[in-house]
Amino acid sequence: MNAPAPLIAAENPARAEQVALLTQIEQRLRWLSSWTVHNANNLREKRDGLKVGGHQASCASITAVMTALYFHALRPQDKVAVKPHAGPVLHAIHYLLDEQTREKLERFRGLGGVQSYPSRTKDTIPVDFSTGSVGLGVAVTAFSSLVQDYLVAHGKLAEADTGRMIALMGDAELDEGNIYECLIEGYKHDLRNCWWIVDYNRQSLDATTADRMFRRFDDIFETCGWRVVTLKHGRLQREAFKRPGGQALEDWIENCPNADFAVLTYLGGAAWRERLTRDLGDAKGVAELLAAHDDAQLARLMTNLGGHCIETLIDAFDNVTDDRPTLFIAYTVKGYGLPLAGHKDNHSGMMNTTQIEGLRAELGIEPGHEWDKWAGLGDNLAARLEALVKDSPIARKVAEHRAPAVPVPARLPVPEGAVQSTQAAFGRVLFDLAKSDEALADRLVTTAPDVTQTTNLGAFVNQRGLFRRQELADVFQKARIPSAQKWTATTAGQHIELGIAENNFFLLLASLGLAAPHFGTRLLPVGTVYDPFIARGLDALNYGCYQDARFLLVGTPSGITLAGEGGAHQSINTPLIGMGQPGLESFEPAFADEVALLMRWAFAHMQADDGSSVYLRLTTRQIEQLPRGSDAWESDALAGAYWLREPAPGATAAIAYCGAVAPEALAAWKALHDDLPGLGLLAVTSPDRLHRDWSAARAARWNGSARQPSHIENLLSLLAPSAGLVTVLDGSPAALSWLGGVHGHRVSPLGTDRFGQTGDLPDLYRTYRLDVEAIIDAMAELFLN
Ligand SMILES: Cc1ncc(C[n+]2csc(CCOP(=O)(O)OP(=O)(O)O)c2C)c(N)n1
Numbered sequence: 001m002n003a004p005a006p007l008i009a010a011e012n013p014a015r016a017e018q019v020a021l022l023t024q025i026e027q028r029l030r031w032l033s034s035w036t037v038h039n040a041n042n043l044r045e046k047r048d049g050l051k052v053g054g055h056q057a058s059c060a061s062i063t064a065v066m067t068a069l070y071f072h073a074l075r076p077q078d079k080v081a082v083k084p085h086a087g088p089v090l091h092a093i094h095y096l097l098d099e100q101t102r103e104k105l106e107r108f109r110g111l112g113g114v115q116s117y118p119s120r121t122k123d124t125i126p127v128d129f130s131t132g133s134v135g136l137g138v139a140v141t142a143f144s145s146l147v148q149d150y151l152v153a154h155g156k157l158a159e160a161d162t163g164r165m166i167a168l169m170g171d172a173e174l175d176e177g178n179i180y181e182c183l184i185e186g187y188k189h190d191l192r193n194c195w196w197i198v199d200y201n202r203q204s205l206d207a208t209t210a211d212r213m214f215r216r217f218d219d220i221f222e223t224c225g226w227r228v229v230t231l232k233h234g235r236l237q238r239e240a241f242k243r244p245g246g247q248a249l250e251d252w253i254e255n256c257p258n259a260d261f262a263v264l265t266y267l268g269g270a271a272w273r274e275r276l277t278r279d280l281g282d283a284k285g286v287a288e289l290l291a292a293h294d295d296a297q298l299a300r301l302m303t304n305l306g307g308h309c310i311e312t313l314i315d316a317f318d319n320v321t322d323d324r325p326t327l328f329i330a331y332t333v334k335g336y337g338l339p340l341a342g343h344k345d346n347h348s349g350m351m352n353t354t355q356i357e358g359l360r361a362e363l364g365i366e367p368g369h370e371w372d373k374w375a376g377l378g379d380n381l382a383a384r385l386e387a388l389v390k391d392s393p394i395a396r397k398v399a400e401h402r403a404p405a406v407p408v409p410a411r412l413p414v415p416e417g418a419v420q421s422t423q424a425a426f427g428r429v430l431f432d433l434a435k436s437d438e439a440l441a442d443r444l445v446t447t448a449p450d451v452t453q454t455t456n457l458g459a460f461v462n463q464r465g466l467f468r469r470q471e472l473a474d475v476f477q478k479a480r481i482p483s484a485q486k487w488t489a490t491t492a493g494q495h496i497e498l499g500i501a502e503n504n505f506f507l508l509l510a511s512l513g514l515a516a517p518h519f520g521t522r523l524l525p526v527g528t529v530y531d532p533f534i535a536r537g538l539d540a541l542n543y544g545c546y547q548d549a550r551f552l553l554v555g556t557p558s559g560i561t562l563a564g565e566g567g568a569h570q571s572i573n574t575p576l577i578g579m580g581q582p583g584l585e586s587f588e589p590a591f592a593d594e595v596a597l598l599m600r601w602a603f604a605h606m607q608a609d610d611g612s613s614v615y616l617r618l619t620t621r622q623i624e625q626l627p628r629g630s631d632a633w634e635s636d637a638l639a640g641a642y643w644l645r646e647p648a649p650g651a652t653a654a655i656a657y658c659g660a661v662a663p664e665a666l667a668a669w670k671a672l673h674d675d676l677p678g679l680g681l682l683a684v685t686s687p688d689r690l691h692r693d694w695s696a697a698r699a700a701r702w703n704g705s706a707r708q709p710s711h712i713e714n715l716l717s718l719l720a721p722s723a724g725l726v727t728v729l730d731g732s733p734a735a736l737s738w739l740g741g742v743h744g745h746r747v748s749p750l751g752t753d754r755f756g757q758t759g760d761l762p763d764l765y766r767t768y769r770l771d772v773e774a775i776i777d778a779m780a781e782l783f784l785n
């Protein structure tokens, strides 16, 4: 443990005054966060009989840490991810700063009120990182630190303006695997400027946590290059340990199981006395030590852990002056200072009315003055507190940036080649950009979890280089061993190579996609991943989208079209993921010109105020490209679908396909159009956009906008009301079968809904009914029934 610098009040009155004031602020935060939760659950009108919720004990556990951080240690350029259940404390801090309103606090967890967990997009106070899904908000800070280093290396951020990326985390978050994936990646990338502060209350949601992990965290983090600072004892405890009997007390605490400590904390002073007398009564000096404290003092002493002692905390933060990543393990009591303290069920537990009234009285707050910032403190003290708050680092926080947009060329050149795959076309478009002097090209940052070459990013990387803070030679190249891939890493490189951990990949995309608001420079992140392994990082993808981070995700290859790789690599449900994920517009092009069109659109959409991230589902299947008479198809393709063969007015049938199965759809159309005159062939580029637009048009009547028919309604209105549709894609058939609902057309949906297996394409397409025969049969069936 790093011993904090000694602090003797008499020798340093300014410091003593600061500690006294911060201690008052800690109490205010504990009060305001408790009251916010209490008000929402017990005082506000309830209409649905549901529990509102909130976490008073989780808040009280971390108020001292947050006081010391926000009102002392934080620098204006630092960024913080706050553990989800301490959201009300963050809002209370901004309330003290006059940046949060009472009205919003009163509407905690209500519509338009303070969100349950800090939210970048939904809260009105500055929130650096959203949190909610435990573990992700922690790891994202490491990736944002890497992004910050990237911008420094690229001359976009001055070293003097770099901040610390800080996570305030619950100790149960240490159980999330994504933390350790991130530690390993961080070590590889020479992580710096990152603090993780653990609220080590040794309680999770269900229970007290395993004693066996004690000290193991130190080893794990130190192995990965971190400094570990353990704040086990507060100043009261450290002073008591120096007195006769103190050593025995310290040893007892050291060996006390977490659960026992929690039970005694809950029971309070008399229970502590009884237990300590029983266990230590005979040890020299202990009886006297105990006798010197009444029950309340004894309870205070025993719970004076490092994470509740302002002096200990500010000294520990002040002592870290370098940029080495640092883990602070701040021992705490869950529910500290509340009657819930230590109870194993306190995670969702709440103070009852008597208990909150007791806390109010204890803090000298008069009834009716619960929301007054400095209620019960006297004018002089209130003025000093107000001054401290106004002059605190959080009051000088750097506002989020509005970075200017990076110009996007009017068109991106279409890759040439009579036969191409969408994956190769994607790689080619990026390569052409890499060779160009477009401003856009300099802001591209590519990344992949160990699949750079197999997803066609290789040419871009050869052109623009691998990024590394410490330059890294390509040893193979130096030894003149031929290879298509240059693997030299420099500070100027634009590709960030990750190990094979998809969670890290999505978190890095999220961090890169927040570069504009965080650091004032737009980056246009492009990440590739094997389409089925999107599922591995799905929560992190959702997390990035929830924060409105902007990136281009490329899932490739996809579907059973990845024939030889078998069922474990063939994605089936990703079209539905693309449709179901807010903040992510998804597309599945079939032809190279569609890829170029969609990528250009994506780079603009990623920068638009009302834009989002974009997902392209691609394939390695090489297909014959189409001659185009004009570019009339383009705007429809961007809207989600265009008629590749327009149906005759009132036509009785159409085939709608998406992605890799375009050749089968075309061949079936050729085979059928003599029998079904006017047969249409609909190229669907985005089931997602079609469906969103359709839903929005249907909802227009309710949200007050004028009802315009949606794109898909317009397209399908060419068909006769009694027409039949065959839909086909290499993925869940549900992604297209809904088309029948647009005008009530009959549908025969083809697609994959079973795990695939190995085989060549003709075998697989036949087995899974994606081939020409299947489309013809499905059409016939529509007209037979
Ligand atoms: C990924 C995920 N799984 C489950 C939950 C539900 N959950 C919320 S808090 C929590 C445990 C919190 O314990 P800890 O991190 O120690 O926080 P504290 O004790 O400070 O409240 C769990 C399991 C969640 N929010 N996210």
Ligand SMILES: [Mg+2]
Pocket (backbone or CB within 6 Å): 170, 171, 172, 199, 200, 201, 202, 203, 204, 334
């Ligand atoms: Mg905990």
